[in-house]
Each structure stands twice: as C-alpha cells, then as structure tokens.
Amino acid sequence: MTDFFDGRAYAQEKEEKLKGLVSSLKKKGITLKLVSLIIGDDQSSILYQHLKKKAAERIGAELEIINLKSEAKTETIAQMIRDKNSDKTVHGVMIQLPLPDNFSKDDRNDLIYAIDRNKDVDGLRKDSMFTAPVVRAVFDALGSQDKSLKVAVVGAYGFEGKKITGKFKEMGFKNLFEIGRASSGYETLLRQADIVVSTTGRPSLIKPEMIKKGVVLIDVGSPVGDIAKDCYDKASFVSPVPGGIGPATIANLIENMVEGVK
Template identity: 30%
Template sequence: MSSPTTLSGTELAAELNTASAVRAAALPFTPTLATVLVGDDPGSAKYVQMKQRRCAQYGLRSRHIHLPPDTTTAELVVALTDLGRDPEVQGILLQHPLPPQIDERAAFDAIPLRKDVDGTSSAAFAAAALGQPGHRSCTPAGIVRLLDHYGAELAGADVVIVGRSAILGKPLAAMLTARDATVTVCHSRTASLAAHTSRADILIAAAGRPGLITTDMIRPGAVVVDAGFTPGDVVPDAAEVASAITPVPGGVGPMTVAMLLSQTVDAAEAVVGTR
C-alpha cells in the first residue's frame, strides 16, 4: 500500500495564522484575547502561555487573568462577566480543565456568545447544532478545516467519532452532521468499539486514551484523525492501513490554536461591521 497522505496541521495552521495577521492589521484597533486561568496547573499554564505567544506573533494582543486555585464559581463568573462588558476585549478564553469546586457549565455560559471565541458555551454549542452564527469550538472547527483542506469528502461519509466531550466529540458531531456526514459517536460505554471504527470512512479519535485505536480497528483506506496528545489515541502503525492520517504532534493541535486566533479576529471584525 502506498504511503498515506499526512494531514499536516502545522502547515495549514501557518497559512491560517498569516491570514489572521493580515486581517488583524487591517482593523482600526488591535484585536484582544483575554485568557483566564484558575489555579496553578503547570500544563494549563503552559497552554495559556503558548496561546499568548501566538497572539503576539500574529499581531493580536492578549490580556491574562490568573485567579487562585480556591476561586469560587461566583467569583469566576464575576471575572468573566466583567470581561464580557469590557469594550477593549473582543475574545475570551477560559482555560480548562477547571478546579473541582467550579461549575464549569456556569463558568463557560458566563462568556457572551459574541466573545466566546473558544466556542465552549451552551449558546455556541446550540449555534453549531442549529447552523446559526457563532464561534465554533476550536478543536472541532480545526478538524473540519483540516479535512476540507485535504479534500476529504464529508457529504455522505460514514464518520465515527470516539469520544463525547462537550468541547470536542459532541460539537464535532453537530458540525459534521451539518455537512451531511452520517455520524456515529462512540464512548466508554460503547459495546464492540471495533465494530464501529472498522466501518468508518473517516475515523476521529478524541478519547484522550493513548493507543486506544489499534491497526485492526481501522478500515483499510480510511481517513484517520488523531485528536489525542503525545502519545496519540491511535497507534503509529495505523499509517500502514490509512489513506490519510494526522501526525501527533503536528496535526490537530496547531489547528486548535489557529482557529482560536482566527475567531478572535472574526469577533473583532464583527465589532466594526466588516463581517
């Protein structure tokens, strides 16, 4: 079998980020993304810093709000509400996961839809499900953009998503259904996971379980998207049977950040009525 196509998120993200920089420079003000971090989790802090660096690299401004680990839901909601009312801020990112005492849904829903550039609020999910205007959840949006870029046919495709999180699996299912794909969402209670994955034209692994998807679970010639971290949800040998596959790292990750920047510029353009 010939080598599979590499679905490079790094290359496409660079193009999108350059386009975001051009769009940002054309505005009468610098688009500003507010990042909110609760607690001192090193991994979350690293992700926030990386997003701030990308903002600076591509002509956006970032403002960081760091709250202590014992912050209450009410205190976080106040901080997010204040940012929602601040005319100098066009986008808000609440870094997740949050400490256990926080009601995540209440926190995400405190972000106004117009500024929810990470697409995590209930309103953003409803907009995606109903095909209405609104910012899409960044990782799912990045996956769809990547599939489009490499010519994957979504209409009529049998798509299997492994993982049903509120920020990835569920909104991605809504987006792909809107594109006329036939979507199956699998999860930890799915019986005979391989029976579902092995029939997929497009298989998207988003369970956060390294090595969950083995080669024998993939239909020969399928398009495989691994949304896991390093190591990924899909074993490296999957490249032997897939027709196209995302690398880990360098696949979905760069696309998530690129969509965040792009949607922040979208929000800024909406302020001045250029969208």
C-alpha cells in the same frame, strides 16, 4: 502511501493572512485582545496557553493569561468573566478546559455561560457566535468528503466530541457511529469506519487491529495522541499528534477573534 495533514503549515498560512487584518485594525486604533483564564496547575493546559499567547503575539494581538488557584470559587471567577465581557478593550474571553476535579459539570457550565456569546471565541457556549476552533480544524483537515462514508467519533459524548458529532450531523453524514466510554462492541464499529475521529485524551487508545486499511484518521488527543502511531501505515490520510489539529485549533481561535471585530 499515507498523506498527512500539516497543522503547523496550515496555521502559518492563516497567521500570515491575519497579520494584515490585525495591522488594518491597529490603524483604526483597535488592538485585539483575548483574555484566557486558567484554573489550577495542569501542565498541559499551561503549555497550551503559552502556545496561544505566542500565536497571538505573532500576528500583533495580545493575550492576557489570568492564572487562578484550583480553590477559586465559581462565582468569583464568573464575576471576573463578566468584568471582561464589559471591557471594551477585550475582544475575546475564554476559560481553559478541562477544569480541576473539584469543579462540577454545573460549575463548568456556569463559567462557560458567564462568557458573553459575542466574545466566546472558543465556541464553548451552544449559542456562541463562533464555531469552536477545534471543530473548524477537524473539518478543514478532512476537506471535502463523501457524505455516505462511515464515520466513527470516539469520545462522542465528551465536551469536544459532542460538537464534532453535531457538525457531522449538520453536514448530512448519515452513517455516524457515536462511541463513548460505555459503548459496547466499539471495536467492530471502528473496523467498519472510513473516517475515525478520536477526542478522548487517552493515549494510544486506538490500535492498528481496530481499524481497516485505507481509513482516514483524525487525532484530537492532547497532549498525547489517542491513535497509536503504528496505525498510520494502515491509513490513507492522518492528522497526527503533535502537529495536526492542535496548531490548527489555535490559529482558528485567533481567527475567530479577528473575524469578530472585523
């Protein structure tokens, strides 16, 4: 029988706790506010932003969404970020990733590092004061695990994959398979893995024949899962898409903002 991580229940429980903290801050004259910049018109990103906004509103916080055209200049956006950094009524600043194709990796990094590390509630900077919400969600879903287990991170060299891989290393997991687009023989590695975390954004990349029975599956794909649903019957535990890491990540983002002020 397969057990499932219920990210929606996780988020709801966390939001209930956060409501009390936000209410206490309001009594001190502090209304929490997160500013999120979205560049371009990617529909998945737009949907995700609105989910974040609803989550913030449910606990009594504000989320200001700034929509920018894909033609916006990097320096113009960076200046907007710096303006929000200096605004004392703003407690968190983030940019929605991925950026449009016309933005280079250097452009992305320029925008990320324009965010004050003390307001980087999405944990985008390497020196952020906050753990990335998606990383927290993955490890909360996993719970306590034997450090000797074999772990495969698919998409290990991507933006989120690097952070997740780094956390496994920090926690002392020694048998870690880092799988990227150019990795050869990755199916053999997957079949050995006790835990598979996938964060490529490639729908149904992982098929049942690639995994062993009893594996733990953590799907970080968005908006469609990386792990084909017919894999679930072979697994002992699954964090699915939808309803797994996504809602938990949003709850952790909001919690980071609250913790940063508290």
